Amino acid sequence: MEYILQNNGVLVKGVTDLDLAQTLDCGQSFRWTQQGDGSFSGVAFGRRVSVSLDGDRFFIRGASAEDFEKYWRGYFDLDLDYGSIRKSVAALHPVLSEAAQYAPGIRILRQEPWEALCTFIISQNNNIKRIKGIVDRLCESFGEDIGGDFAFPSAETLAVLSPDDLAPLRAGFRNRYIIDAAQKVASGEVDLEACRTLEYEQARRELMKITGVGVKVADCTLLFGLHRIEAFPVDVWMKRALKTLFPGMTPADFGEYAGIAQQYIFHYSRMHPEVFENDK
DSSP: OEEEEETTEEEEESOOSOOHHHHHSSSSOSSEEEOTTSOEEEEETTEEEEEEEETTEEEEETOOHHHIIIIIHHHTTTTSOHHHHHHHHHTTOHHHHHHHHHSTTOOOOOOOHHHHHHHHHHTTTOOHHHHHHHHHHHHHHHSOBOSSSBOOOOHHHHHTSOGGGGGGGOOTTHHHHHHHHHHHHHHTSSOTGGGGTSOHHHHHHHHTTSTTOOHHHHHHHHHHHHOOTTOOOOOHHHHHHHHHHSTTOOGGGGGGGHHHHHHHHHHHHHHOGGGGTTOO
């Protein structure tokens, strides 16, 4: 993989196993919007960029070479060999092989841990469209203006607020959870960075100190915010998928790349509801 600096962004050559729609519109991040030309625009790390893909040529408009190395190379997980991982997980089960072939371009984004935690708190009992609306209102209300768009507000910014201050977000019961998370992260009571290296169950317990954070939100935070790719979040779709498509298997059976396997299964299940027609 090599990249060259152009006058309006960075062109990365030799990118494989990446599909922007499968990666950016699959429910792991909520700040990307697909444009009419197939590109996606979004905000991460307090920076707005647009990204497009033409074969193995990946263009990040609005990024400098320094930004690419510091933020976007890692964000899109460009140094991990997803082709080899896909072959490895596909060998675990015939249905997983089919799911991996159906969406081979899914990658696990390396998001900011606080943003991932906060957005997956918002995601509880919610749908993607509504989650995006709440996240947009959160950023517009409390995030730094970055020239026509808004950065995700820091834990420190939100920690001084009350749940009532978040009423305009229309997030309901989640307001209290967001403020509790902000206060515990800002104070250091919950150490997000430590969760990168803690033993997995200990990292999960660390996150579950936060009011309203259960196993599913903790696992999503670990997978999408801290790149713990052994995480296997289980929601309603995944419970049905495990029961119907993988009877007798548990999340532990999917191995060290369980989180990547989970994304293949999750996307496949959402796109093939007919496989659950006889599910009781």
